[in-house]
Amino acid sequence: MQAVGQLAGGIAHDFNNLLTAISGHCDLLLLRHDRHHDRHDASYADLMQIHHNANRAAALVRQLLAFSRKQSLTVESIAADQTISEVGFLLRTLLGERAQLLLSNDSDLSHIRVDRRQLEQALVNLVVNARDALPNGGQITIATRNLTLATPLLRDRARVPTGDYVEITVADNGTGIPAAILDKIFEPFFTTKRVGEGTGLGLSMVYGFVKQSGGYVFVDSGPETRPEGGSCFTLIFPAEAPSDTIPTTPAQPAAGFMPLPASTGQNVLIAEDEAPVRAFASRALRLAGMNVLEADSAEGALKLLEDPLVQVDLIISDVIMPGLNGPAWVQQALQDRPGTRVILISGYAEESFDDHRAMIPNCTFLPKPFSLAALVEAVNKKLAA
Known part of the structure; x- marks a missing residue:
């Protein structure tokens, strides 16, 4: 897994160079077009397609970097329950009438230090996978709770030290994950979906984001750990101490906006x-x-x-x-x-x-x-x- 992560990170690094050049030169060409007067021009439409697809490719590269734990994170102190509630509308839209989404949050939940956008994306990936495991409908539950470990937690070759944590679980009552592939689900490009239905990077992105954030991720599936059926993904993040402060990185402006005026002669x-x-x-x-x-x-x-x-x-x-x-x-x-x-x-x-x-x-x-x-x-x- 470490070797695959290094390979994925190297590929993603090279792709980021290519995408910088592609989207950058596209921006330079867009400077020659007025978006109000040229929006019906075929060249303008083609440039916007290039711009749109370059952004899609950049999102895919971020997933590779997430797996290799080398993506750029904007870390901030957040309340996980509040973030989950805010993204709940999007999740219910993704589920439609196919499944019911339930939220269960611990009272007085501790804050965690993560990239809010990446946490939301991880939840989307987990919920979409859970939805696909419910061909006949069912229930998906996202729960949060404070977790204090008085002794280290040893599980799946991982050791979670003693301390205070916030636990987020995404559970479903669907078909579950076959035991034969349970140890492969976090590998990049591994997928059980048909060609064209998935990249195989969803769970590897979740794994990389959690690890890069100093957390742990586990999965339970099968009659031994889930007698009620289905699967349960558990994300464990270190709880933030009250005195901890993390400076946030200002968001980068979206591509395609006109550059700000600069001081000439610099x-x-x-x-x-x-x-x-x-x-x-x-x-x-x-x-x-x-x-x-x-x-x-x-x-x-x-x-x-x-x-x-x-x-x-x-x-x-x-x-x-x-x-x-x-x-x-x-x-x-x-x-x-x-x-x-x-x-x-x-x-x-x-x-x-x-x-x-x-x-x-x-x-x-x-x-x-x-x-x-x-x-x-x-x-x-x-x-x-």
């Missing part, structure tokens, strides 16, 4: 080994009125900065590059140019290089794939800081 150095991504980012920032220098490697960027006449107000660097990685070469550059602002970009999660980033002052992170508007806004904010 000098930006972009270090990115993927030529299409570098070309898109450079063109976007030049259109915003900035002077852009380009380097296809860390070594090339350092060589550019050897010239004392080269002025750089902001460095934008990919994290994963051949030779020196982004954080390593930026640290070298800042020795001679302290105070230079830095934006690191990557298709992996920010947490993947937190140790390196902590050594770079005045640094922010922009996850791939990013839109033209997201890039320009991030640069504007950084230059204005």
